[in-house]
Amino acid sequence: MSDTSPSHSTGHSEDEIDLLDLLVVLADNIKLLVAVPICTGLLGLGAGFLLTPTYESRSVLSVPSTPSMIGQQDVIASYVRAADVLVAAGREAQIGPALTDGKLLKKMEVLVNVSVGRQDKLITLTTQGATPESAQQLNQVLWKLALPKSIPQTSDMARLNTQLTAEKERLTSGLALEASTARTLQNGSANESTARLYGELLASNSKRLERIAELEALMEGVTAKSLTQQATLPEDPIKPKKAMIAVAAGLGGGFLTLLFIFARHALRTASRNPEQAEKIRRMRQAVGLKT
Structure with missing residues (x-):
């Protein structure tokens, strides 16, 4: 029991030191972490003004x-x-x-x-x-x-015109019969069948008027x-979205800065370890850099 406790304590201490090292690295480069995102954000905003609006x-x-x-x-x-x-x-x-x-x-x-x-x-x-x-x-x-x-094209137009002419002729006959039936009803000499006929004529002529209007609309087209x-006259462009460009540029600049800081720190730390230093030398040699 007395041997186990110190080992756990040591491991925990090493983890704390690693975390503290990272925080120290960030603190040492805080100006860079703030300046780069601001600069890239401003550059992105400027680029947004240079892009052609849509x-x-x-x-x-x-x-x-x-x-x-x-x-x-x-x-x-x-x-x-x-x-x-x-x-x-x-x-x-x-x-x-x-x-x-x-x-x-x-x-x-x-x-x-x-x-x-x-x-x-x-x-x-x-x-x-x-x-x-x-x-x-x-x-x-x-x-x-x-x-x-x-x-409609020529053949369709001729067909529609024929239908329209026929409907108008039927409507003329229907209206004449409707007027005659109405006079009969007004004279008081009509029976129940005459009244029913008059109602049917009203409905038939109404449908025929709707059909004529429909045919005329078809012949006219939309x-x-x-x-x-009507087509609107826009006031503001839909793109580029300058604010989004600036934010994206700032975030991208901050992310790349973090990568640069941690990579530089890792290289500096590894150079103090002979084994890690050898690996870095081989990597540099593989990519054609001077060792």
Whole structure:
């Protein structure tokens, strides 16, 4: 028992000495540990001011919620993502005038993002630019080029026009019959079947009006009138985030300083031990440094 206690005490003392050595090393280099992170943080902040800012414009489109428009949100979003629309918009917005179509397309794919909401089915378009005006202009140009694609082509337009004409003719007949039935009811010479017929005519003509409005909307396509939020003019850039850059640079500088201090301390300590000194000599020789 008398032999065991001193050995535990000695080991515990050695651990305390090692910890104290580390604290002493940190205390000896406290100025370096404070100065380097501050300097690197300030350098990072300065670099943030030198980087080109990026602004983001946002707009929202709401497609009419009619049966014939079901699924059109994804179609219109695909129009915005189409390669010909992206390249044409890039040319009109003067984004990389000297770039080839392939390189311009890759750049536009980075600057443009379009998404469709899962619940509300709203189409959100975000565009980026070096200035607030360029970001907003690109957003507007994309809608100008993409929305006309929602207008039916020649064959589809002819089919819709035929349907519209037929619906209008049916509506005219229905309205005439509705007016005639109403006069009969007003004269008091109507029976229960006449009243029921009048109610059916009102419902039928109402549905026919809805169908005519739906066909006209299809023929017109989705227009800028459906934009629930016009392209915004951003005030503040989304990047670079100067504060984050400064903090990251400061933390990185502090971490590297710690590594340098501990590595230097380890080398100095090892040089006093012949065995460790030999290992260091072999390491320096292996990497081509003078021993």
